[in-house]
Amino acid sequence: MRSPFQSESEAFRFLVLVMLGLLPIVLAAALGPAWLAVAVFVFVLGALWMRVMQMRMHRRRNPEVSLKSAPPHRGPRAERRVLVVANDTLGEQALHLEVERLAALPGAHLLLLAPALISRGARVTGAVDRPLDEARERLAAALDRVGRGSGVAGEVSEAEPLEAVEDAFATFAADEVIIATGGERARGGLEPWLAGLVRERFAVPVRHLVIESGRSAREPDELAEARYRRQFDRAHSGNGKIALEAIAGLGIVAALTMSAVALVNRGHGTETATAALSSGEAAASISPASLAAAKVVDTTIIPESKLGPDGKKHDAYTKTEFAVKVGQPLKLRIDNTDNQPHSITAPEAQVDIIAMPGVHTYVLDVTKPGKFLWFCVLPCDSNSKGWAMKHQGYMSGYITAT
Ligand SMILES: [Cu+2]
Numbered sequence: 001m002r003s004p005f006q007s008e009s010e011a012f013r014f015l016v017l018v019m020l021g022l023l024p025i026v027l028a029a030a031l032g033p034a035w036l037a038v039a040v041f042v043f044v045l046g047a048l049w050m051r052v053m054q055m056r057m058h059r060r061r062n063p064e065v066s067l068k069s070a071p072p073h074r075g076p077r078a079e080r081r082v083l084v085v086a087n088d089t090l091g092e093q094a095l096h097l098e099v100e101r102l103a104a105l106p107g108a109h110l111l112l113l114a115p116a117l118i119s120r121g122a123r124v125t126g127a128v129d130r131p132l133d134e135a136r137e138r139l140a141a142a143l144d145r146v147g148r149g150s151g152v153a154g155e156v157s158e159a160e161p162l163e164a165v166e167d168a169f170a171t172f173a174a175d176e177v178i179i180a181t182g183g184e185r186a187r188g189g190l191e192p193w194l195a196g197l198v199r200e201r202f203a204v205p206v207r208h209l210v211i212e213s214g215r216s217a218r219e220p221d222e223l224a225e226a227r228y229r230r231q232f233d234r235a236h237s238g239n240g241k242i243a244l245e246a247i248a249g250l251g252i253v254a255a256l257t258m259s260a261v262a263l264v265n266r267g268h269g270t271e272t273a274t275a276a277l278s279s280g281e282a283a284a285s286i287s288p289a290s291l292a293a294a295k296v297v298d299t300t301i302i303p304e305s306k307l308g309p310d311g312k313k314h315d316a317y318t319k320t321e322f323a324v325k326v327g328q329p330l331k332l333r334i335d336n337t338d339n340q341p342h343s344i345t346a347p348e349a350q351v352d353i354i355a356m357p358g359v360h361t362y363v364l365d366v367t368k369p370g371k372f373l374w375f376c377v378l379p380c381d382s383n384s385k386g387w388a389m390k391h392q393g394y395m396s397g398y399i400t401a402t
Contacts, residue, residue: 047251088189320397
């Protein structure tokens with residue numbers, strides 16, 4: 001792979017970008033939950049990837065080479081090598097006439113280069129077989145027409161047209177390049193601006209032949225070439241580039257925002273956790289340190305599980321007696337196996353824990369000593385008209401604070 005950087009300063013800018021990208025990842029990893037760090041990481045990676053792609057496109061589309069280069073002519077002086085670049089115009093009579101004319105010149109060597117017409121979408125998905133086959137067929141037909149042994153060779157390239165020309169120079173030192181295209185932005189053919197790009201990039205005489213179906217070839221004047229160049233600029237460096245830049249920028253802003261959120265969440269994290277654990281208002285003032293040290297007491301809610309004096313089974317907590325130290329919060333882990341919430345409510349002790357279905361941990365905190373009756377305030381034990389809600393050992397019991 002070629003380097004995506006055009007200059008050292010660009011590489012440096014990219015490095016700064018990478019560092020700026022790493023910052024939110026590190027922040028998120030250090031301060032937030034693991035998933036946030038992963039999310040930020042993916043975001044930053046995406047943003048960097050977009051930036052690399054953007055630079056690669058920039059390089060391809062605006063080859064800002066200050067020095068034009070071309071392969072040196074080696075071999076006899078009289079030899080004349082011509083690179084003819086064509087694809088959709090390969091079947092045109094006008095192109096054959098020109099190729100035959102050139103091939104007949106003394107010392108002439110021709111290379112017909114057919115860059116496959118692969119759309120950007122096809123390049124991404126890898127669906128390049130059809131355009132490649134198409135180019136091969138056209139090239140074979142064209143070579144058949146000029147006849148083998150006439151000093152004309154052919155080559156199909158999978159690369160983008162401009163790169164295909166550069167690649168061809170590696171093995172074929174051309175003295176002249178002929179670019180044959182359709183007249184206007186081709187319907188899937190070689191773009192008419194290709195000639196201008198090759199001219200800008202390589203120090204080789206470039207002739208642009210515009211061949212419209214069934215007509216003779218013409219060479220566009222400077223005005224027309226300038227128009228093609230503007231079409232190229234409009235098609236490439238305009239909106240697409242701005243959109244990419246905006247997306248890359250947005251990615252980084254999003255990553256920074258997420259890490260800021262992580263930072264803020266971290267600040268409030270423990271408080272939030274406490275509030276979530278406790279359904280009692282008093283619990284909000286519990287210090288995180290004392291909560292962390294608190295022991296855990298388990299109880300399980302099982303509907304229709306405990307035999308009552310009436311011979312029926314009633315909803316019940318497996319443990320209904322709780323002993324706490326005044327001012328020392330107790331963690332209560334309640335496994336509510338029912339599909340509805342139940343509660344541990346002791347109005348006198350200011351306790352009101354709503355136990356949601358599933359296993360959750362709540363905070364039981366009592367601020368004054370005493371033996372407090374608690375009961376479930378959420379209608380249950382419906383088979384017995386709520387009997388369990390008023391009977392200790394079922395959906396009721398005592399909290400003893402000392
Ligand atoms: Cu209940």
